[in-house]
Amino acid sequence: MPLKEHPDYLEELQRLEYTLDYVEKSLENAIHEKDRLDVEVSKSKKGLSDDSSQGYIDLMINTMFHDRIQIKLKNLNAARKKPYFARIDFKENNSAEKEKIYIGKMSLMREEDQKLIIVDWRAPISNLYYEERIGDASYSCPEGRIKGKLSLKRQFSIDVGKLNNIFDIDITTNDEFLQSYLGANADNRLKDIVSTIQVEQNRVIRADMWKPLIVQGAAGSGKTTIALHRIAYLIYTFEKSFEPENFMILAPTRFFLNYISEVLPELGVDRVKQTTYQDFALEMIGGKLKIADENEKLIRFVDNNNTEEEIELNNLIRSESEFKASIEFRKIMDAYLEKIEKDFLPKMDFTVGNYVIYKYDEIQSLFLNEYKNLSMHKRVLEIKKHLSNRLKQKKDSIRASFQFECDRKVAAVKRDMEDCEERRKILSEIIDSKNESISKLESICKKAVNDYVKSISKIEPLKYYREFFENEELFLSLMGNCLNKNEAEFLRKYTIDILNKGFVEIEDLAPIMYIKYCVYGIDEKINVKHIVVDEAQDFSVFQFYVLKKIAKDTSLTILGDLCQGIHSYRGIKSWRDVQNYVFEDKKCEIVNLEQSYRTTVEIMNAANSVITKIKDENIIPGKPVIRHGDKVEIIKKESLQDTAKDISSKINELKKDGFKSIAVICKTIDECMKMNTLLKKYHKDIQLLTGKEKEYKAGIVIVPSYFSKGLEFDAVMIANADSDKYTENELDIKLLYVSMTRPLHKLYIYYEKNPSALLNDIK
Numbered sequence: 001m002p003l004k005e006h007p008d009y010l011e012e013l014q015r016l017e018y019t020l021d022y023v024e025k026s027l028e029n030a031i032h033e034k035d036r037l038d039v040e041v042s043k044s045k046k047g048l049s050d051d052s053s054q055g056y057i058d059l060m061i062n063t064m065f066h067d068r069i070q071i072k073l074k075n076l077n078a079a080r081k082k083p084y085f086a087r088i089d090f091k092e093n094n095s096a097e098k099e100k101i102y103i104g105k106m107s108l109m110r111e112e113d114q115k116l117i118i119v120d121w122r123a124p125i126s127n128l129y130y131e132e133r134i135g136d137a138s139y140s141c142p143e144g145r146i147k148g149k150l151s152l153k154r155q156f157s158i159d160v161g162k163l164n165n166i167f168d169i170d171i172t173t174n175d176e177f178l179q180s181y182l183g184a185n186a187d188n189r190l191k192d193i194v195s196t197i198q199v200e201q202n203r204v205i206r207a208d209m210w211k212p213l214i215v216q217g218a219a220g221s222g223k224t225t226i227a228l229h230r231i232a233y234l235i236y237t238f239e240k241s242f243e244p245e246n247f248m249i250l251a252p253t254r255f256f257l258n259y260i261s262e263v264l265p266e267l268g269v270d271r272v273k274q275t276t277y278q279d280f281a282l283e284m285i286g287g288k289l290k291i292a293d294e295n296e297k298l299i300r301f302v303d304n305n306n307t308e309e310e311i312e313l314n315n316l317i318r319s320e321s322e323f324k325a326s327i328e329f330r331k332i333m334d335a336y337l338e339k340i341e342k343d344f345l346p347k348m349d350f351t352v353g354n355y356v357i358y359k360y361d362e363i364q365s366l367f368l369n370e371y372k373n374l375s376m377h378k379r380v381l382e383i384k385k386h387l388s389n390r391l392k393q394k395k396d397s398i399r400a401s402f403q404f405e406c407d408r409k410v411a412a413v414k415r416d417m418e419d420c421e422e423r424r425k426i427l428s429e430i431i432d433s434k435n436e437s438i439s440k441l442e443s444i445c446k447k448a449v450n451d452y453v454k455s456i457s458k459i460e461p462l463k464y465y466r467e468f469f470e471n472e473e474l475f476l477s478l479m480g481n482c483l484n485k486n487e488a489e490f491l492r493k494y495t496i497d498i499l500n501k502g503f504v505e506i507e508d509l510a511p512i513m514y515i516k517y518c519v520y521g522i523d524e525k526i527n528v529k530h531i532v533v534d535e536a537q538d539f540s541v542f543q544f545y546v547l548k549k550i551a552k553d554t555s556l557t558i559l560g561d562l563c564q565g566i567h568s569y570r571g572i573k574s575w576r577d578v579q580n581y582v583f584e585d586k587k588c589e590i591v592n593l594e595q596s597y598r599t600t601v602e603i604m605n606a607a608n609s610v611i612t613k614i615k616d617e618n619i620i621p622g623k624p625v626i627r628h629g630d631k632v633e634i635i636k637k638e639s640l641q642d643t644a645k646d647i648s649s650k651i652n653e654l655k656k657d658g659f660k661s662i663a664v665i666c667k668t669i670d671e672c673m674k675m676n677t678l679l680k681k682y683h684k685d686i687q688l689l690t691g692k693e694k695e696y697k698a699g700i701v702i703v704p705s706y707f708s709k710g711l712e713f714d715a716v717m718i719a720n721a722d723s724d725k726y727t728e729n730e731l732d733i734k735l736l737y738v739s740m741t742r743p744l745h746k747l748y749i750y751y752e753k754n755p756s757a758l759l760n761d762i763k
């Protein structure tokens with residue numbers, strides 16, 4: 001329906017004008033408030049010099065208000081362009097009046113009567129928009145379940161303060177509105193989806209923070225987007241209890257963090273901790289560790305031209321990785337830590353001179369039993385208190401015995417000798433000797449406990465880890481029959497070799513962190529209440545286990561797609577393993593998101609025909625939203641030069657058609673480099689992404705298949721999809737699937753001799 005013919009057009013126009021006026025007014029007030037706070041902050045800074053603690057308190061408070069007003073200003077500026085995106089009309093059962101609720105990215109209250117002109121999308125009442133249909137409806141809020149009638153659900157298309165369209169809907173999957181979003185072109189960053197969040201996504205976003213949740217989501221189902229919206233939702237909901245810094249997102253690379261960096265600020269959220277597992281592990285372990293490039297192994301495995309010897313070596317490397325990522329390895333680390341624990345304390349009594357203060361068995365029992373739940377070094381601190389207390393008691397009795405002995409000797413001398421010069425000398429010697437013994441005792445006691453603690457060696461976690469592999473006898477005895485002899489010996493030598501080169505691999509981080517946690521404890525560094533893990537399929541069960549251990553009181557949302565598990569040799573094979581081994585007693589729900597929003601029906605069907613070549617119940621293909629586009633083109637070319645030429649002319653056409661982000665995906669980095677040389681002749685602005693970049697700039701890029709994971713582009717060209725490049729092995733299938741699920745609109749696949757058999761079922 002044309003906008004002006006909508007029955008409520010005028011009402012909505014007036015409402016928009018009114019809201020925009022109020023936003024302007026609020027903005028003016030906020031600017032004044034900010035100016036005032038600027039002055040206050042600089043005053044507080046000057047006030048610091050007079051050394052009063054009040055100065056610090058003033059500065060802290062003013063800075064906090066200053067930060068808040070900055071965010072408010074940013075949000076109000078955004079609201080000038082688009083103050084809200086939806087309206088719902090709801091009448092509570094016991095209320096006489098129907099309320100018109102306008103939903104936007106932030107709430108805005110009218111000061112005169114405290115009425116909300118805009119309601120935040122994260123507010124409990126906004127759930128009506130996402131979850132409910134016209135008719136009887138209800139939502140939960142802290143006061144309980146509110147029931148009533150929903151009589152209107154309306155979406156607005158507003159751009160730079162101008163009302164462009166009105167859609168009245170029932171369920172949020174309003175095709176027209178959603179399609180207009182999905183049909184838009186990919187910018188250089190991921191965007192927010194507040195106005196079109198779907199029911200199943202909304203349930204993940206608003207799920208109970210304290211219950212662990214695993215989300216298996218198809219490619220393009222919105223996992224990354226949901227992860228960020230969930231954080232924004234939790235920050236809003238727990239605003240009074242937690243700071244944004246108490247929430248953390250774990251992503252695969254710094255580059256990926258940069259790619260998603262705009263969503264949280266767009267949602268009005270700042271200061272969330274965003275890091276990678278590697279950086280997180282380094283922070284937890286402390287010290288200086290160098291991590292080997294994680295793609296090096298993958299590059300070995302993706303090469304299909306290996307000799308028999310290389311294949312054998314690769315199999316051993318794969319088994320090494322798989323084993324280190326497994327819960328079996330954690331059990332072996334447990335056995336190793338038990339040994340460390342048993343030998344942790346010096347095997348001797350705690351003595352002062354000839355006096356035994358604490359017997360070894362007693363101390364060992366405190367260490368192994370009484371304080372079992374603490375890290376080993378924390379147990380020592382507790383034991384130190386026991387030793388000091390017992391020593392204090394013993395010291396008094398030793399001192400009394402010195403005094404008693406002295407008194408006895410003095411009495412004997414006095415009884416047996418007449419008073420004379422000689423007797424006085426003897427008595428004085430007896431008293432001096434006693435005093436000397438007491439002061440000796442004092443000085444020994446002062447140091448005794450510390451000397452005992454110092455005798456416990458402080459070994460770096462990495463050194464303990466290395467010792468496990470270097471001590472062959474110990475290694476073999478603990479490994480038992482977990483691996484065959486050949487694999488076990490390879491694992492040992494391979495690890496020593498890496499460590500000798502001054503590196504650790506990503507697989508080594510979890511066990512080293514685990515050793516650090518058990519021996520030294522690391523909880524004091526974690527101040528995070530909720531962790532959202534994205535691209536979680538490439539994490540190992542062991543990694544999750546350690547993460548959960550370290551972040552004890554922290555809850556987790558885990559999102560990933562097993563179809564894209566290209567690091568599956570060290571990643572997760574089934575979410576059930578995480579459910580069983582990581583969360584054990586706690587119930588952990590697994591949610592499936594099958595609907596895919598990124599790409600067209602044609603592209604998704606083609607990608608599904610590839611991924612379903614893996615016969616595994618854990619592989620769940622995505623269902624496309626009904627958005628049609630061009631057929632996937634499979635194109636034969638005689639040579640790489642011809643392929644490059646064709647890609648180049650396609651790029652020109654696509655650019656002319658307004659597509660902004662185009663990716664040429666080759667299987668490996670070597671192929672990318674060759675393609676880069678060829679395409680540079682035609683396109684000076686083309687960028688080669690290697691995985692080492694810190695920042696993501698959209699445009700035309702060449703990217704290796706394994707590095708395209710998580711990204712999206714308007715159009716994708718897959719070069720070299722020949723049968724020898726993409727064979728029917730699991731890794732090749734997954735790499736091709738990942739590459740094929742990156743485009744929003746267009747997909748071209750090139751080959752030179754024979755197309756990969758994986759493409760056979762593409763219609």
Ligand SMILES: Nc1ncnc2c1ncn2[C@@H]1O[C@H](COP(=O)(O)OP(=O)(O)OP(=O)(O)O)[C@@H](O)[C@H]1O
Binds near residue numbers: 192219223598710
């Ligand atoms: N409800 C929605 N409304 C509009 N767009 C959506 C919605 N859900 C997802 N999208 C869009 O779908 C695309 C894919 O989202 P996202 O990258 O978060 O998915 P993903 O599951 O992490 O994908 P992948 O696993 O393939 O990397 C994005 O462009 C996102 O904006």
